[in-house]
Amino acid sequence: AQTVTQSQPEMSVQEAETVTLSCTYDTSESDYYLFWYKQPPSRQMILVIRQEAYKQQNATENRFSVNFQKAAKSFSLKISDSQLGDAAMYFCAYRSPYSGGGADGLTFGKGTHLIIQP
Amino acid sequence: DTAVSQTPKYLVTQMGNDKSIKCEQNLGHDTMYWYKQDSKKFLKIMFSYNNKELIINETVPNRFSPKSPDKAHLNLHINSLELGDSAVYFCASSQGPGGAYNSPLHFGNGTRLTVT
Numbered sequence: 001a002q003t004v005t006q007s008q009p010e011m012s013v014q015e016a017e018t019v020t021l022s023c024t025y026d027t028s029e030s031d032y033y034l035f036w037y038k039q040p041p042s043r044q045m046i047l048v049i050r051q052e053a054y055k056q057q058n059a060t061e062n063r064f065s066v067n068f069q070k071a072a073k074s075f076s077l078k079i080s081d082s083q084l085g086d087a088a089m090y091f092c093a094y095r096s097p098y099s100g101g102g103a104d105g106l107t108f109g110k111g112t113h114l115i116i117q118p
Numbered sequence: 119d120t121a122v123s124q125t126p127k128y129l130v131t132q133m134g135n136d137k138s139i140k141c142e143q144n145l146g147h148d149t150m151y152w153y154k155q156d157s158k159k160f161l162k163i164m165f166s167y168n169n170k171e172l173i174i175n176e177t178v179p180n181r182f183s184p185k186s187p188d189k190a191h192l193n194l195h196i197n198s199l200e201l202g203d204s205a206v207y208f209c210a211s212s213q214g215p216g217g218a219y220n221s222p223l224h225f226g227n228g229t230r231l232t233v234t
Contacts, residue, residue, distance in 0.1 A: 033220045039159075045208065045225035052220050089159055095220075105151045105210070106223055108161040 002027045002094050006109035013082050014117045020067075021077045021112045023092030033095040034068070034075045035106065040088040048090070051075065079114075087116045121145050124209045124226035131199055132234055139194045139229045141209030148213060150192035151223065152184060155206040164207075167192055199233045206230050 003026045013019035025034070036048040051059045051068050058066050063080045079086055093106040124141040131137050143150065149168040155161050165184045166173045172184065181197045196203060206228045213221040 035222055043206065043228045043230075045210075045223075045228075047222045047224075050220060050222055091161065105149075105153075105163045105166050105212070107163075111159050111161075 002029075002032075002096060002107050004092050004094050004107055004109035006090075006092055006112050008112045009110070010113040010115065012115040012117060013079075015082055015084060017082055018078060018080045019082055019114065021079075021090050021092075021114065023075045023077070023109055025073050025075065025092075025094050027073065027094065027096070029096055031097055033097070034066075035093040035095065036064070036066070036075075036077045037091045037093060037108075038086075038088045039091065039111075040085075045091075049077065082116050084116050084118060087114060089113050122209055122211055122224050122226040124207075124229055126229060127227065128230050128232075130232045130234065133199055133201060135199050136195070136197045137199060137231070138196070139207055139209075139231075141192050141194070141226055143190055143209075143211040143224070145211055145224060147211035147224070148189065149211060150186070151210040151212075152192065152194050153208040153210060153225075155208060155228070157205070161208070164194075165192075196231075199231075201233050204231055204233045 005024045032053045034051045038046045038048050049059050049061045049064050058068050065078045067076045089111045091111045092109040095106050122143045151166045152164040153161050164175050164178045183195045185193045208228045209226040210223040212223045
């Protein structure tokens with residue numbers, strides 16, 4: 001079974017600064033998908049960004065980008081120009097294409113609580 | 119329009135009761151899920167269901183049972199509620215199987231269950 005580790009329970013950053021949230025995972029599979037989700041206090045789970053393991057190019061979505069290091073099994077999220085609205089729990093997640101026809105869903109890390117200091 | 123909707127948003131009940139949480143998705147997805155988020159915010163999958171196949175996380179007590187009247191609905195029934203069942207329960211859906219495995223899960227807004 002795959003595991004996802006987020007080693008930073010909490011991070012704090014000044015507004016407008018850049019912050020990087022770390023995520024590592026353990027898998028024996030060569031093909032898989034990685035996601036970052038954001039959960040603000042409203043409790044919604046919002047997709048931030050996704051990365052296919054077979055793609056070497058790091059995914060970017062506006063101020064959000066990832067540093068995907070397949071050999072190191074690392075998938076960090078960089079948030080540039082942090083805004084107050086970025087304050088949330090951030091979850092890293094792994095999805096295997098091989099298990100149960102994709103019916104196993106996502107395996108999540110334990111999350112990182114991001115605080116934005118005004 | 120809400121893509122994945124679940125009701126109720128809050129549910130307070132007493133130990134020993136039986137309760138249900140409803141979930142509907144209008145995305146045309148093939149697979150639906152139930153996740154439990156505990157007090158430490160950890161999200162753990164409980165079930166996935168794709169019309170023909172139900173996959174159950176082996177750690178889920180058999181007091182929990184998913185019921186799917188059709189492809190767009192996956193309700194969660196909980197019998198003999200216990201204090202430890204207090205959590206936020208999320209419904210989600212995605213494309214697949216055989217479809218796009220890079221398809222993300224779309225989540226409902228969660229149901230906060232409190233057992234007293």
